[in-house]
Structure formats: structure tokens, C-alpha cells
Amino acid sequence: MPAMPEQTDPKPDTEPAATTSAPVGAGRNLLFLREEELRLAQDLLFFGYRDFTAGADQLLAELGMGRAHHRVLHFVGRRPGITVGELLGILGITKQSLGRVLTPLVEEAYVQQSAGRNDRRQRLLSLTPKGEALERRLFERQREWVMRAYREAGPVAVDGFRRVMRGLMGPAARQQLERLEQKDARPSTGRPRDTHLAPIG
Amino acid sequence: MPAMPEQTDPKPDTEPAATTSAPVGAGRNLLFLREEELRLAQDLLFFGYRDFTAGADQLLAELGMGRAHHRVLHFVGRRPGITVGELLGILGITKQSLGRVLTPLVEEAYVQQSAGRNDRRQRLLSLTPKGEALERRLFERQREWVMRAYREAGPVAVDGFRRVMRGLMGPAARQQLERLEQKDARPSTGRPRDTHLAPIG
DNA sequence: CGATTTGGACAGCCATATTGACACATTTTT
DNA sequence: AAAAATGTGTCAATATGGCTGTCCAAATCG
Numbered sequence: 421m422p423a424m425p426e427q428t429d430p431k432p433d434t435e436p437a438a439t440t441s442a443p444v445g446a447g448r449n450l451l452f453l454r455e456e457e458l459r460l461a462q463d464l465l466f467f468g469y470r471d472f473t474a475g476a477d478q479l480l481a482e483l484g485m486g487r488a489h490h491r492v493l494h495f496v497g498r499r500p501g502i503t504v505g506e507l508l509g510i511l512g513i514t515k516q517s518l519g520r521v522l523t524p525l526v527e528e529a530y531v532q533q534s535a536g537r538n539d540r541r542q543r544l545l546s547l548t549p550k551g552e553a554l555e556r557r558l559f560e561r562q563r564e565w566v567m568r569a570y571r572e573a574g575p576v577a578v579d580g581f582r583r584v585m586r587g588l589m590g591p592a593a594r595q596q597l598e599r600l601e602q603k604d605a606r607p608s609t610g611r612p613r614d615t616h617l618a619p620i621g
Numbered sequence: 622m623p624a625m626p627e628q629t630d631p632k633p634d635t636e637p638a639a640t641t642s643a644p645v646g647a648g649r650n651l652l653f654l655r656e657e658e659l660r661l662a663q664d665l666l667f668f669g670y671r672d673f674t675a676g677a678d679q680l681l682a683e684l685g686m687g688r689a690h691h692r693v694l695h696f697v698g699r700r701p702g703i704t705v706g707e708l709l710g711i712l713g714i715t716k717q718s719l720g721r722v723l724t725p726l727v728e729e730a731y732v733q734q735s736a737g738r739n740d741r742r743q744r745l746l747s748l749t750p751k752g753e754a755l756e757r758r759l760f761e762r763q764r765e766w767v768m769r770a771y772r773e774a775g776p777v778a779v780d781g782f783r784r785v786m787r788g789l790m791g792p793a794a795r796q797q798l799e800r801l802e803q804k805d806a807r808p809s810t811g812r813p814r815d816t817h818l819a820p821i822g
Numbered sequence: 823c824g825a826t827t828t829g830g831a832c833a834g835c836c837a838t839a840t841t842g843a844c845a846c847a848t849t850t851t852t
Numbered sequence: 853a854a855a856a857a858t859g860t861g862t863c864a865a866t867a868t869g870g871c872t873g874t875c876c877a878a879a880t881c882g
Binding site: 463467494572576577584 | 658659660661662663664665666667668669670671672673675692695699713760763764766767768769770771773774775777778779780781782783784785786787788789790791794795797798801802
């Protein structure tokens with residue numbers, strides 16, 4: 421494994437204006453995004469996102485599932501008791517599209533539904549133990565991968581990464597992320613908050 | 622491979638508590654990746670990548686194209702004179718999958734082919750003026766978006782973002798990125814290096 | 823009560839990816 | 853020169869994950 425990219429960004433940029441690792445002087449940081457910098461950003465996002473998902477994708481493929489299933493497992497695990505409508509809002513897909521991954525997940529007992537306590541039309545979604553186990557396996561795959569990247573980059577870089585990624589999100593996504601983070605103090609396991617798991621139908 | 626165990630971490634965390642919790646005392650940054658931190662990373666990557674591509678996707682949809690077409694335009698524009706084989710390596714897809722986006726792009730004169738100068742079996746790909754124009758329109762969309770995120774986050778964060786994204790890439794992708802960056806000093810326009818544009822067939 | 827909301831079911835379409843098999847020109851090897 | 857390998861193109865079949873549209877049931881709201 422030769423030639424690890426240097427942390428110190430060796431690119432001997434021809435510009436004296438030092439655009440790459442921009443001077444922290446924070447004075448002219450309004451115009452430091454030149455063409456090549458954006459092209460680099462495009463490359464980084466393409467390769468980085470692809471390889472980030474690769475590990476989990478492989479595991480999913482063995483189970484006959486795809487990334488869409490993972491997303492459902494992830495967000496249902498993140499917010500046990502989430503309604504179908506909320507999940508649709510987060511994923512940004514249509515009800516029909518969701519149905520095609522959610523229905524099998526319910527049928528194969530990865531996800532369970534229960535009627536809403538206030539509004540009995542709602543189906544509150546949560547992971548079954550089986551679903552939790554799978555989600556955790558997927559999680560661990562990505563954990564290894566991200567841990568390595570974070571460790572190599574260091575905490576300051578991680579903070580910068582988070583700031584930029586947040587900035588790449590649109591207003592709707594930011595709001596959704598906030599809600600997810602609120603709930604981060606989630607109960608020890610995936611039971612909906614205080615819902616009395618009423619049977620459906 | 623230096624392994625980068627601790628990564629000197631220049632400033633002992635000038636960050637506002639943003640780094641979630643974890644004592645960032647720069648000593649124990651090996652273990653600062655707790656569960657919620659990774660879940661956050663997953664969310665950020667999902668939302669961020671989705672919204673990053675949203676603008677270009679919309680424009681592409683109007684032209685009856687998809688993200689796959691954009692990727693071809695991007696990487697061909699990045700490395701004029703690239704061979705089909707190299708492009709396949711970068712995209713990580715099969716020849717058949719590439720063919721179904723590349724062939725239309727050639728037919729509609731966004732991309733042009735010419736025979737390799739050393740190996741006449743090769744088809745060297747480059748953007749036509751029409752292709753360059755479209756690529757630029759797509760580029761500008763994303764440029765606006767990324768510029769905003771970069772500006773909001775500041776140069777230090779951008780540097781961190783780059784480090785982490787690089788870290789998320791696997792060895793193969795890192796090598797490919799290096800090659801792309803080498804060529805970054807590319808000629809003013811998309812003519813293959815010194816190829817004498819031999820006709821095909 | 824009727825209207826709206828929430829969720830689900832079914833049909834079909836499209837884009838992107840896959841694999842396998844085969845064809846063809848060209849280059850390299852024997 | 854013949855054989856093998858390489859680079860590319862193409863056909864057919866299949867899967868996944870989106871989309872739209874329509875219709876329906878249950879529950880809530882006014």
C-alpha cells in the first residue's frame with residue numbers, strides 16, 4: 421500500500437493565494453473555492469460515499485436486500501415508534517417505493533408495526549430483535565470503516581467534516597437531522613416511547 | 622503505510638463542544654468514536670450526499686438523463702483522452718452498464734471517441750463542445766451548493782472534510798483520485814494530450 | 823354526517839445496475 | 853503465420869429501487 425496521501429496536503433498549488441489548505445486567517449475565505457477545488461469535492465463525495473456504503477452493501481446483498489432496506493432499518497432503529505409518514509419524509513421517497521422495501525421487512529420480521537396510541541390509523545414502526553441484530557451487523561461494518569477514517573483524520577478534521585456535510589444538506593434535511601438528534605437520548609432498546617403496542621387490525 | 626495512529630492533532634481542540642461528547646483531550650482520540658457519533662456520520666452522509674446531487678439530478682432529468690450520465694461527463698471531462706477501461710475502473714461498474722449510458726452520449730454528440738495512438742483498439746474519450754457545455758451547467762449547479770457549504774463551514778472545516786472523505790475511500794479509490802489529481806493541470810480544453818485524433822474503424 | 827388524513831394494495835414504467843455469451847479488431851505471444 | 857490475449861461493443865435476461873396513477877379502508881376532524 422504505497423503512497424498514502426499525506427495529511428498535510430502536499431499539493432504544491434501554483435497559486436500563491438493558497439487555496440487548498442486555505443490560510444486560517446479567515447480573511448478571504450469567501451472566494452477560495454476555485455474550480456479545481458469543487459472538482460475535488462465532487463470526486464471525494466463520489467468515491468467516499470461509494471466506499472462508505474460498500475461494506476454494508478455487500479452484507480445486504482448476501483441477504484437479498486439492498487441499500488433501501490438498510491436505510492429503513494437505520495432510521496427505524498434511530499427513532500423507534502416512527503410513523504410511516506415520518507419515515508417517508510426522512511427518506512424523501514414515495515409511499516409506494518417505501519412499501520416495496522418495508523412490506524418485506526415486516527413480513528420477514530425485521531420490523532414490527534403497532535397501532536398508534538392517539539391515532540390508531542398510524543403504524544408505529546420499530547425493529548424486532550431480529551431487525552436489531554441485522555442493523556447492528558450493518559452498523560458494525562460501517563463503524564470499522566468510519567472509525568479508521570476518523571482516526572486517521574483526527575478530531576479537528578472530524579468536526580470540519582461534520583460542518584461541511586451539514587452545509588451540504590438542504591433546509592428540510594437539516595430539520596430532520598435535528599429531530600433525529602433530539603431523540604438521540606433514546607431508550608435502551610427499541611420500544612416505542614410509551615405506546616402500548618396495540619395490535620393492528 | 623504510516624497507519625497514523627494519533628495524527629498529531631495541531632490544535633488541542635479549539636472546537637466548540639460540537640464534537641459531541643467524548644473527552645477530546647487529544648490524548649485518547651482513538652476511542653472517541655462512540656455509537657451516536659457514527660450514527661450521526663451515517664445520517665450526515667445520507668442527507669448530505671443526497672442533497673449534494675439533487676440540483677444536478679434535476680437538471681439531468683429535464684434532459685432525460687440520470688446520474689450515471691453525469692458521472693461519465695464528469696470523469697471524461699476530468700481526464701480527456703481516458704480509455705473505456707480506465708473509466709470502467711473509476712466508476713466501478715461493468716462494461717455493459719457503462720455502454721448503456723456512454724453509447725447514447727456518443728450518439729447525441731456529448732462525448733467523442735478516437736482511436737488510441739499506440740493501441741488502436743482503444744477508444745479515447747473526450748467531451749465535445751456540446752458535452753463540455755452540459756458538464757459545465759451541471760458543474761455550476763453543484764458549485765453553488767458546495768460553495769455555500771464551504772463558505773459557511775470555513776476553510777479549516779473544509780480541510781477536515783477533505784481528510785475524512787479521503788479516509789472513507791478505499792485504497793483503489795485513493796489511487797484513482799491521485800491519478801485524477803495529477804492530471805489536474807489539464808490543458809485549457811478537452812483535447813487528448815497529443816493524440817492525433819485518428820478516426821475509428 | 824361528510825371530508826380529510828393515514829396507510830396500504832395493485833399495475834405499470836423507467837433508470838441503473840447485474841451476469842453470461844458472443845463478436846470483432848488489434849496487439850502480443852508462440 | 854497461427855494462436856492467444858486485450859479492448860471494446862452488443863445481445864438477452866434479470867434485479868433493484870425509484871416513479872405515477874388508481875383505488876380502497878380505517879380513523880379522525882369539523
